[in-house]
Structures are given as structure tokens and as C-alpha cells.
Amino acid sequence: xxxxxxxxxxxxxxxxxxxxxxxxxxxxxxxxxxxxxxxxxxxxxxxxxxxxxxxxxxxxxxxxxxxxxxxxxxxxxxxxxxxxxxxxxxxxxxxxxxxxxxxxxxxxxxxxxxxxxxxxxxxxxxxxxxxxxxxxxxxxxxxxxxxxxxxxxxxxxxxxxxxxxxxxxxxx
Amino acid sequence: xxxxxxxxxxxxxxxxxxxxxxxxxxxxxxxxxxxxxxxxxxxxxxxxxxxxxxxxxxxxxxxxxxxxxxxxxxxxxxxxxxxxxxxxxxxxxxxxxxxxxxxxxxxxxxxxxxxxxxxxxxxxxxxxxxxxxxxxxxxxxxxxxxxxxxxxxxxxxxxxxxxxxxxxx
Amino acid sequence: xxxxxxxxxxxxxxxxxxxxxxxxxxxxxxxxxxxxxxxxxxxxxxxxxxxxxxxxxxxxxxxxxxxxxxxxxxxxxxxxxxxxxxxxxxxxxxxxxxxxxxxxxxxxxxxxxxxxxxxxxxxxxxxxxxxxxxxxxxxxxxxxxxxxxxxxxxxxxxxxxxxxxxxxxxxxxxxxxxxxxxxxxxxxxxxxxxxxxxxxxxxxxxxxxxxxxxxxxxxxxxxxxxxxxxxxxxxxxxxxxxxxxxxxxxxxxxxxxxxxxxxxxxxxxxxxxxxxxxxxxxxxxxxxxxxxxxxxxxxxxxxxxxxxxxxxxxxxxxxxxxxxxxxxxxxxxxxxxxxxxxxxxxxxxxxxxxxxxxxxxxxxxxxxxxxxxxxxxxxxxxxxxxxxxxxxxxxxxxx
Numbered sequence: 001x002x003x004x005x006x007x008x009x010x011x012x013x014x015x016x017x018x019x020x021x022x023x024x025x026x027x028x029x030x031x032x033x034x035x036x037x038x039x040x041x042x043x044x045x046x047x048x049x050x051x052x053x054x055x056x057x058x059x060x061x062x063x064x065x066x067x068x069x070x071x072x073x074x075x076x077x078x079x080x081x082x083x084x085x086x087x088x089x090x091x092x093x094x095x096x097x098x099x100x101x102x103x104x105x106x107x108x109x110x111x112x113x114x115x116x117x118x119x120x121x122x123x124x125x126x127x128x129x130x131x132x133x134x135x136x137x138x139x140x141x142x143x144x145x146x147x148x149x150x151x152x153x154x155x156x157x158x159x160x161x162x163x164x165x166x167x168x169x170x171x172x
Numbered sequence: 173x174x175x176x177x178x179x180x181x182x183x184x185x186x187x188x189x190x191x192x193x194x195x196x197x198x199x200x201x202x203x204x205x206x207x208x209x210x211x212x213x214x215x216x217x218x219x220x221x222x223x224x225x226x227x228x229x230x231x232x233x234x235x236x237x238x239x240x241x242x243x244x245x246x247x248x249x250x251x252x253x254x255x256x257x258x259x260x261x262x263x264x265x266x267x268x269x270x271x272x273x274x275x276x277x278x279x280x281x282x283x284x285x286x287x288x289x290x291x292x293x294x295x296x297x298x299x300x301x302x303x304x305x306x307x308x309x310x311x312x313x314x315x316x317x318x319x320x321x322x323x324x325x326x327x328x329x330x331x332x333x334x335x336x337x338x339x340x341x
Numbered sequence: 342x343x344x345x346x347x348x349x350x351x352x353x354x355x356x357x358x359x360x361x362x363x364x365x366x367x368x369x370x371x372x373x374x375x376x377x378x379x380x381x382x383x384x385x386x387x388x389x390x391x392x393x394x395x396x397x398x399x400x401x402x403x404x405x406x407x408x409x410x411x412x413x414x415x416x417x418x419x420x421x422x423x424x425x426x427x428x429x430x431x432x433x434x435x436x437x438x439x440x441x442x443x444x445x446x447x448x449x450x451x452x453x454x455x456x457x458x459x460x461x462x463x464x465x466x467x468x469x470x471x472x473x474x475x476x477x478x479x480x481x482x483x484x485x486x487x488x489x490x491x492x493x494x495x496x497x498x499x500x501x502x503x504x505x506x507x508x509x510x511x512x513x514x515x516x517x518x519x520x521x522x523x524x525x526x527x528x529x530x531x532x533x534x535x536x537x538x539x540x541x542x543x544x545x546x547x548x549x550x551x552x553x554x555x556x557x558x559x560x561x562x563x564x565x566x567x568x569x570x571x572x573x574x575x576x577x578x579x580x581x582x583x584x585x586x587x588x589x590x591x592x593x594x595x596x597x598x599x600x601x602x603x604x605x606x607x608x609x610x611x612x613x614x615x616x617x618x619x620x621x622x623x624x625x626x627x628x629x630x631x632x633x634x635x636x637x638x639x640x641x642x643x644x645x646x647x648x649x650x651x652x653x654x655x656x657x658x659x660x661x662x663x664x665x666x667x668x669x670x671x672x673x674x675x676x677x678x679x680x681x682x683x684x685x686x687x688x689x690x691x692x693x694x695x696x697x698x699x700x701x702x703x704x705x706x707x708x709x710x711x712x713x714x715x716x717x718x719x720x721x722x723x724x725x726x727x728x729x730x731x732x733x734x735x736x737x738x739x740x
Contacts, residue, residue, distance in 0.1 A: 025671030026434060054561055057676070058707075060700040062689055076674055076687065076702070080561060080575065083582055087674065111564030114390075114710055122398075137391035137739055138286075139251045146285055146399050153396075153403045155285025162250055162288050163257075204366055208393055208736055209418035211370070212462070212499060216488075219481045234366040249739075252371055252392040255363050281412060286396035304415075305499055 003029040006051060006086050013044060028087065030074075035090040038073075039103045045077060045086070046108055053077040053086065056109035059116055061123040065149040069093035071100055071125055092125055104130040122147035139164065189328045196240075196266065197228075197322040200315075203239035203263065204232035208246025210273035210305040217308040227315060236262040241318070243311075244295070247275035248288040260295055266332055268322070270314055271297045274304045356384050359721075363392040369466060370735030372728070374712075381720045386713050390739055397740040401699040405665030406432055406506060409696065413686075414500045416701060417737040419459035422451040423679040425504040430585055431675040431686040432506045435668035436640055443631040444508040445587045450521065450624045451491075451503060452586070452677075453617040457528070458487045459680035460610045460617075463732045467607070468539060470729040471548045476538050483531055486524055493517055506666065507641035508634030518625050525621045532614055539607070549603035553715040553727035556601055563714060564707040567682025568613065569731065572606035574599040579678035590627075591620045603730040610732075640666055665694035674702075681705050681732055703737040 001009075007029050011019045014033070018041065021032045033041045045053045057076040064070055071092040078085045094100035104127035105112045116127045117136040124145040127133065135142075144151060144159040151159075206214060218224050218232060233239040236259045248256055260267070271291050274280035277300045279289035291297060298321060301314040325332060362373035371392035377385040397416055401409045413428040414421040426448055433440060440448075465480030488498040494514045495501035503510055539545045555565070557573040570577055578595040580588040596612030598605035635641045638657050647654035670692040676685040685702030708731050716724045 023671075025673060026437075028673060030672060056564055057674075057683065057685055058687070058700060058702045060687065060698075062698045074687070074700070076685070080577055085674070085676075087672075109564070110562050111707060111710060114706065135391075137251075137394040139391070144285075146396065151285075151399075153284050153399055160250060160285040162253055162293065164254065205364060206370060208370070208395075209415055209499060212418060216481060216485070220478050221481070221485050247393065247395050247736075249392060249394050251394060252363060255371075255392070259364055281415070282395045282400065284396035284400050286394050286399075307498060 001050065001082065001084055003027065003084075003086060006084070007031050009048075009051065010041070010045075010088075014041065028085075030087045030089055032072075032089045032091060035073075035092055035102055038090050039105065039108070041088065042075065042105050042108045045088070050082070051086075052079045052081050055080050056105070056111050056115075057085075059105070059112050059119060061119040061125055061147065063123060063147065063149045071123060073102055073119070073125070075105065094124075098124065098126070100125045101128055102126075103128045106130060121145065124148065189326065190323075192327045193323045193325055196327070197319040199228045200241050200268070200319075200322075201231055201233050201239050202229055202241040202243050203236055203259070204234050205242060205259065206245050207248060207252065208273075208275065210245035210276070213305045213308055214243060214245045214272065214311060217311045222308040222312060224312070224315070227312075227319070229315070236260075237264060239263055240266065241268045241270065242295075243270045243272050244276040244291045244297075245272040246305075247273075247280065247282055248291050249286055250288055251286075253288050253294065256291070257294060266327070268298045268318055269295050270299045270301065270311075270318060272301045272311060272314070273306055274302060277302060280304060361724075363389075369729065369733060372733065372735055372738070376721065376724065378721060381722075383716050383719055383721055383724055386716050386724070388709065388712060390709075393735045393739040395736070395740065398699055398701060401696055403695065405694050406668070406696065407661075407665065409699070410504065410506075411500070411502050413701075414502055415736065416703070416740060417679065417681070417684075417705070417734050418499060419462055419734050420452075420455035420680040421500045421502075422448075422455040422504065423459075423677065423684060425502070426452050426586065427675065427677045427679065427684050427686045429504050429506050430677065431673055431688050432666075432668060433635075434675055435671065435673050435688065435690060436506070436637075436666065438507050438635045438637055438641060440508055440586075440635055441632045442587075442629050444633045444635075446624050446628050447509060447513060447633065448504060448586050449588065449591070450621060450628075451501065453620050453624070454487050454490060454521075456617045456680045457614050457621075458484060459732075460614050461487075463610060463680075463729075464535060464539075464607075467726075467729045467732075468545075471545060471726050473539065473542070473545060476535060479531075479535060479538070483528065490517065490520060490524065493520065505634065505642065507637065508632070512633050518628065521621060521625050525618050525625070528618045529615060532611060532618075536611060540611070546604065548723075548726055549607060549730075550600070551602050551604075552719060552723050553603045553730055554601050555711055555715050559714055560711065563711045565682070565711050566704050566707065567678065567680070568606050568609045569682060569708050569711065571596060572598050572609045573601045579676055579683060583676065585675075585677055591623050593617075593620050603726055606730045667692060667694050676702070679704055681734070681737075682708060701740055703740060705731070705733045705737040706740070709733050709738055 007022050018034045018037045023030045055078040060074045062072040069091040073090045075088050092100045121135045271277045276291045299314045299318045356377045356379045359376045363371040373389040375387045413424045461480040461484050465477035468476035491501040492498050494517050495503035560570045560573045576595045576597045593616045596609050598608050643654035648658045668690045672689040674687040682704035687700040689698040691697040715727050
């Protein structure tokens with residue numbers, strides 16, 4: 001199936017309430033779906049025999065600061081049986097710090113585990129029902145979210161010190 | 173062999189300090205410690221073509237207790253830094269540090285929140301080797317420079333202190 | 342004096358926790374894992390990453406499109422040219438640039454040399470990890486030959502930094518093609534040599550056959566790609582399924598093994614080196630004459646001679662250096678088959694001179710997720726072999 005057909009199929013199934021926008025750039029379409037329905041949409045994308053997206057390439061966040069809704073969650077899908085690719089998105093709003101929440105797709109594609117942990121620490125997005133919501137790449141005691149647009153590339157001594165401020169706080 | 177024939181039964185006189193330095197530089201054991209890209213060039217230096225063992229360094233020790241040269245080969249991230257310092261502290265005195273590559277020297281192209289901007293902020297570096305990554309010849313040259321430095325040390329009268337206990341840590 | 346405890350009572354009542362890394366000789370860098378052991382058996386393994394996190398994606402967002410290329414090459418320093426190929430392809434697609442035929446063939450040569458380069462180093466260190474010291478020295482012999490080729494044409498040994506958006510930085514150096522021919526001529530025999538060291542080696546087979554089982558459905562669910570899935574029986578190679586850079590014009594096979602174990606992955610990678618050699622032979626034979634960079638004023642750097650002789654070219658060059666290239670606003674995802682699997686570059690552009698967001702789909706990062714699945718229930722010594730069979734590059738895992 002080509003990308004238009006997949007987008008149409010999604011629209012037929014879920015309607016305009018869920019499938020909000022479809023943006024075409026060159027030969028790739030990005031479909032934005034409602035955040036609340038992300039699990040349903042993903043389950044459909046995986047289970048439907050014509051779509052059969054059994055492979056999740058990555059999950060990533062995009063920070064659109066200072067726009068609202070602030071974050072986009074990007075799911076890049078691929079089907080190894082049908083040999084097609086597709087990308088869906090969900091918008092995540094952060095009205096107050098820590099309120100950006102979206103469902104984890106771990107139950108559908110286990111590979112989302114590390115991608116979501118990385119996104120969580122880099123953007124400060126919380127994944128509901130994630131089995132292991134620890135930090136992945138950053139030191140344990142950092143509280144900053146480096147990939148946010150309002151975070152400076154260089155960090156600061158308070159946010160990203162060379163060594164942990166408290167001695168012995170990292171047990172190696 | 174050559175050397176026994178030359179020594180014969182004669183008495184040899186030398187400076188003790190020179191002798192100690194000579195012994196140290198001739199069997200300097202590096203720590204097998206790779207951080208990033210530069211580690212590949214370090215491995216290339218160890219094996220057949222460049223053959224670091226010509227300079228008494230054939231054994232890269234996995235344990236810091238056996239090693240006296242730390243080659244910081246690559247980017248030191250802030251998460252790795254406590255481990256690097258811990259490993260350095262475990263090495264036996266006297267110990268030396270070579271900062272290999274642009275990242276270890278200054279942070280290199282990674283001028284950002286995640287990377288220590290030069291390992292010399294935390295470790296007493298003896299030799300800096302620039303390059304991204306440096307060629308094996310550059311590493312060999314750096315090691316020879318370090319040998320020359322060791323030969324000039326006052327190892328008896330004024331032994332080097334390489335303790336990195338910093339106030340506030 | 343403590344009372345003597347009988348062995349019967351104390352045995353097998355609890356598991357021990359063992360920390361591995363981040364500085365450990367057999368973890369190929371700064372990988373750390375906390376392993377739960379029941380005696381010698383691995384009960385559970387929890388990887389801890391990030392010891393080489395260098396802020397790659399954030400740094401890319403603060404660089405112009407051209408400046409990202411060296412960063413991308415350092416991401417997977419084993420197959421550097423594959424990375425820059427993936428990145429350049431993405432930007433070229435966004436800019437709608439057609440790369441000339443000669444540049445495409447040279448790119449294939451560089452990418453396949455990188456693949457051999459990466460697999461050689463993998464084979465050497467993998468042999469080392471299972472106790473075979475000899476292979477490493479043989480592998481690094483051929484690796485030096487490839488490094489010489491890189492150095493001849495690009496100047497860099499490990500990171501050639503040779504590809505540019507729209508083509509290549511400069512044409513091939515004189516004598517490069519002959520030296521690639523010489524290399525491809527004897528490389529197949531060299532692979533035979535490696536195989537005599539390991540393929541039928543009883544110790545090696547005992548250490549790897551039936552160890553680190555990764556069934557295909559688990560591999561797909563966990564997002565594994567490249568030799569990991571090809572060792573589990575799926576003939577999936579992006580060079581075949583979604584060809585780029587003219588890969589559809591080359592004759593080559595996709596090696597597949599069905600053992601799902603370390604040995605299968607070993608066989609796949611060895612066979613892939615032979616196939617890469619086959620592609621190299623075809624590429625140097627068909628290498629056409631022509632320009633090595635697309636001609637698209639204002640988007641692609643003009644050739645050096647024109648900068649000195651033509652006013653417009655000088656202006657374009659100046660503007661590209663000062664302002665950088667600006668792809669239209671949009672987002673694009675491009676994949677290639679890197680030595681480790683599906684390498685993807687996802688760029689969000691806002692029409693500016695810097696990528697608004699760059700997500701690097703690093704195959705090693707995703708492949709490493711399979712470690713816990715594979716290692717449970719095996720001996721601790723097997724864990725090292727399993728880890729090395731994934732072929733991780735920590736710079737790519739942590740980015």
C-alpha cells in the first residue's frame with residue numbers, strides 16, 4: 001500500500017475526530033492522531049492484516065516551543081511483511097511542568113521501551129504504563145531535559161555539573 | 173645476546189635517579205581503557221603494524237592496579253567522569269596520563285552539556301595528543317614524549333604527587 | 342570463629358548481583374550492565390547506558406546542515422561513511438537534489454569498504470571475546486589496507502569525512518581504483534583464511550552454537566535489524582527492499598541463516614563481507630566518468646575551479662558558507678542498511694539553516710535491547726559472547 005492509501009484507511013476507520021491532519025512532504029505523509037487514542041490507533045496499525053506494521057523504527061519527541069501544544073510524539077512504523085513505512089504523530093501539551101503525558105506503546109511494540117525512556121528524559125514527557133520509567137542516557141541526578149528548545153546547548157553548572165554535587169551519589 | 177658481552181665483570185656506575193627513570197619508562201604498562209573513536213586507533217597502535225611493544229608496552233592491563241599509564245582515548249562524558257576518576261585513583265603511583273584526541277584535550281567538537289570540556293579539568297595530564305582521531309604515529313610520538321619526560325623526573329629527590337583529591341568532592 | 346555452614350544449606354538460596362563495566366575489557370567501550378547471577382547462570386540483566394552520551398542530537402540542532410557531517414561520522418565510528426551517506430541522502434531528498442552517477446558509485450564503494458571495515462573489526466574482537474586471540478591480528482591487517490584507501494582518497498584514516506550534500510568533496514585520487522582492485526582481488530582469499538580460524542573450530546562452535554537464541558518474532562518485536570534478523574532467518578536488507586544510491590544495479594545476495602544463535606550471526610557477517618567484496622568489484626568496473634557533485638546553484642557548493650573563475654559561483658559559495666543550505670519546511674525519514682542494520686535519519690526542518698530536530702535511528706541502540714532476551718538462562722561467560730555478537734558501537738548506542 002502506498003502512503004495515501006494508508007492515510008485513507010486510517011481516516012475511514014477512525015474518522016476526523018481522531019485523525020486530525022495529514023501533511024505531505026515529498027513522498028512521505030505524516031498523520032497526526034489524537035493523543036488519547038494513540039493506543040487504539042497503534043493497535044489497529046499493527047493488527048490490521050493489510051497494514052501489519054510489525055516493526056517500530058523509532059519513537060521520538062519534537063519540541064515546538066513556544067507553540068502550543070508544545071510537544072509532538074513521532075512514531076515511525078514499518079511493516080516487514082508488507083514492505084511499507086508510515087509515520088504518525090500525536091500532540092502533547094504541557095500546561096504546567098510535568099503535565100505532558102501520553103500512553104506508552106510498549107505493550108504493542110516492546111522496542112519502544114528504550115526509545116520512550118530516552119524521550120522521557122530528553123523532553124520531560126511522561127509515559128503512562130511504562131514498565132521501567134528510569135533514566136536511560138543521562139546521569140541519575142540530573143533533572144534537566146536537554147532536547148527542549150529552551151535548554152541551552154552548553155548546559156549550566158547547576159543543571160549539568162561535571163561531577164555530581166554530592167560525593168558518592170553515583171554508585172559505580 | 174648483546175648486553176652480557178658488553179657488561180663482562182666490570183663495575184658500572186650510574187645515577188640512581190637515572191636508573192629508576194629508565195626502568196620506569198622502559199616498562200610502562202598502559203591501562204586498556206577505550207572511551208570512544210580514538211580507542212580504535214589505540215588498538216591499531218597496539219597490534220602488528222605499529223607494534224607498541226617495541227617501547228616496552230606490550231601488555232595493556234585490564235586492571236588499573238597493574239597499570240601506570242592511563243591513555244584517555246576519546247570523549248569523556250559527564251556520566252563517565254566519576255568512573256574515570258575512580259579508575260585513576262585505583263592506579264598505583266607513579267602514574268601518568270595521556271590525553272589522546274581532541275575530545276580528551278578540550279572536548280573537541282562536542283562543546284555541549286554532556287561532555288567534559290577537557291579531561292585536564294580533573295586529571296593531571298602529562299602529554300596532549302591532538303587530532304580527531306590522532307594517527308597511531310601521533311600516539312607513538314606522544315608516548316615517546318612521555319618517555320622523555322619521565323627521564324627528566326626527579327624520581328628520588330622530588331617524587332611526583334599525582335593525587336587528585338580536590339576540595340569539595 | 343564462624344560456624345561452618347554445610348554446602349547443602351547455603352547453595353542456590355539467593356542470587357548475586359554483579360556489576361559489569363562501564364570500564365571492562367570485553368564490553369567494547371563503556372557499556373555497563375548489572376547482572377543477576379544464580380551461580381554461573383544469568384537470571385536477569387539490566388543494561389545501564391549513557392556513559393558515552395555526547396549530546397549528538399542537540400549538537401546537530403545547533404549546527405548548519407553541512408557541519409553535521411563530521412558529527413554523523415563520529416556517531417558510528419566503525420562504518421563512518423555509512424553514516425554520512427544516510428545523512429546526506431536525507432538532506433538531498435529534502436532539497437530535491439539528484440546526485441550524479443559517478444558520485445553514487447563512489448559512495449557505494451565507500452559504504453561497502455566501511456561495511457567490510459566494520460565487520461572485520463567485529464570479527465576480530467568477537468574472536469577475542471570467545472578466547473581466540475589470533476583473528477584480531479589478521480583482521481587488523483586488512484583493516485589497515487582499507488584505512489590506507491580511505492586515507493589516500495579522503496585524508497582521514499578512520500573517519501574519511503568524504504561525502505558531501507550533493508556528492509563528494511573531491512574526485513578520487515589517482516591510483517585509488519587500482520588499489521581497490523588489488524584489495525578486492527585478494528580479499529576473498531583472506532576471508533577463507535579467517536574461516537579456517539573459526540568456522541570449523543570445535544571450541545568456537547561449542548561456544549557459539551545454540552547460545553544467545555533470538556527467535557525471529559522476538560527480534561522483530563524488539564526492533565532488531567541487520568545481521569541480527571538475518572541470523573534469525575529473515576532476508577531483510579534495505580539495499581534490496583528500498584534501494585538507494587543505485588544499489589539495484591548491483592548483483593549480490595542477502596546471506597540468511599536460521600540458527601538464531603551467535604554462530605548464525607557470525608556466518609551472516611562473514612558471508613556479507615564476501616558480498617560486499619562482490620559489490621566492490623562491480624562498482625570499480627562500472628565507475629563512470631563525470632561530475633562528482635550535483636550542479637544546483639545556491640544549494641550545492643560549486644566546483645573549486647568555478648569559484649576562482651566565475652563571479653556567481655563565488656557568491657553562491659560565499660552564501661552557502663555564511664548562511665548554509667535551507668531545505669524547505671517539512672520532515673523526512675530516510676533509511677539505509679548500515680553494517681549494523683537499519684540506520685535512519687529523521688530530520689524536521691523549519692525552513693532554517695539548521696535542522697530543527699534530528700533523530701538518529703541508531704541500529705546498535707535498538708539491537709542492544711535484545712541483550713536481556715538473549716542472555717537469560719545462559720552462563721555468564723556466554724553473556725560476553727552474546728554481547729559481542731550484537732556488534733554494538735557505544736558512540737552510536739549513547740549518541
